[in-house]
Amino acid sequence: MKLKKKISVLDQHDKFGFWGGKFGGNFVPETLKKPINDLELLFNKLKNNKKFLSERDRYFKNWVGAPTRFIKLSNLTEHVGGAEIWSKVVSDANGGAHKIYNATVHCLLAKKSGKRIICGDTGAGYAGKMLSMAAKKFGLKCKIFMGAKDIERQQPNVKAIKSNGAEIVPVYSGSQTLVDAVSECMRFWVANCDTTAMCVGSTVGPNIFVKICGWSTSQISRELKIQILDEFGNIPKRLKLYNCVGGGSSSFGFWNEFMDYDKKQVEFIGVEAGGSSKSKKHAAPLTYGSKIGILHGAAQYVNQNSEGQIEETESISAGLDYPGVSPLHCFLKDTKRARYTAASDEDALKAFKIVSKYEAIRPSLEPSHAFSVAISEAKKLSKDTIVVVNSCGDAYKDRKILEKKLGVRL
């Protein structure tokens, strides 16, 4: 399995939609073949269309708020005492997380296709919040599927979704988290694909959804590359990009523009959710060697039992609490372009405490996983190494959990 250069990873799949011959694809019911094909045709027509690109860029700039900040975390760097630690503060984006990019593009596509309703899944509530924002902006009706357990633990985002006029459909099946929300959303789409567009909230699902999401979040690395060149004059000799990985949308977007650099120069480190250190359950299929299986229409490394039943996951961060992972990350793992590891719930909480103590940013529990690994590795790295962590979400949504676990008030 090999990664090609000078061609977007997003386009390095075969005619059946598989990356590296085995990740991704379209394992969907017959009913979805046509709406998926329609979406492919539309997206392929528009993704290089100058007018569409300038429309996208206009919304990203004026509405999402591009570029998000790229800042040096000087106090944290001094405290850790190793590599220089920087952050791309993607949580600056309208709504407070990277999910806005994918939501905006899906709503633009839905408008072009003449659909009037859009449905989507959400775990941490960010994908749902952003989709409801974008739907409101573009005059679409919006339906958000969310696990009952997540509704309980991510109330601020639930309120935001409702105040944007979207309907929240609680999902009570299975573990009542993201995995069940995605299934329920897909089922809804099967029954309503003639009138409704679907937005999959991460770089997961049937091939085209992986591509649209990765294409949208790549805005993060486009901005970052310019900002790094502005700051350092060139791409540093030792650059390390840390990002949390659940479905994998923010990390893919954070890395995509740097794909062709040698990994000795620009290394990608993906941090999965290891779950509670007291529990065997986790949401880290890449780190803990899960087998390839099919989840939500795509082949990927996924937590499952020997029969092929998808296993329940456990993580303090709802956004990473997913048994599978993007086919793109499976491909980047097997081609060894990216390195994957995991941080536990406790690690993430500790990292949140340190970062918010030394700096004026407060990463949500998802990027706190990435900060945890970045901090512990930065200690051992040379001073000329540049570590960048994507702070892809704001902790406001986690305040209930943080209050309970750390006694901090946000």
Place this chain on the structure above:
Amino acid sequence: MINSISKAFNSAKKEGRPALLTYTVAGDNTKKNSLKILKAISKYADICELGFPHNTPIADGGQIQTSSYRAIKNGTKIKDVFEIVKDFKSSKFSKPIILMGYFNMILQYGQNKFLNDCKKNKIDGLIVVDLPWPENKKFASKCKKKSISFVQLISPTTSKNRLISIIKDSHNMIYYISMLSTTGGKLKVSPKKILLNYEKIKSINSNKNCVIGFGITEKSISSLKSADGLVVGSAICREITNSLNKRQNPVTKVGNMVKKLKNKIL
């Protein structure tokens, strides 16, 4: 391909009625009961579809999900599914069996091993919900080599060109999904319109046995009886759930229900 599925369609045709196909989930509500239910159904049904339950189904509605979760909770594994079929096939009640489920289960079991075990246990056909054409070509031809029918699905969204290709690659049975819905949705399209689409399929190749499924209940079944076959699934699963809730015997309840269904298409 002539196997017992074709024979079942032929004998229904001779009686001037559609074949009645039922769907139940293996292990629902227990391994023993699901075998008993199959036996009870077999007096009236022509072909029995048997689901091997998956916990992340993307095309099933509430009733079948409930049955599947119940079966998984009771510990139903693929080997149990094969055992149920083996028992059923060796009994005097034996009918053609079509296993139905999601591809990941087959993938984890091993495609060849799965098909060998299907063959060994006299399974006649397979429906894999999330393995559409053309992705299913390889697997379908593996099935054919073992004389197992791979049932192609067709939906109202299937384009004309696709329809022609799918029918060309199909074996002796095609499954037409009546409407845009997960299983068990309320029939939101008129029977007339469903039959119009059905006729389109038959006009491309009238030799293929085409069944209609999704949304078929005691109420709607008679209006579709000009088809080669009709599938009732969710209504049966709902009956199992209802009888459990009312502490009634699901075996008798489902048996009675399928008897009624049969009477409506005679």
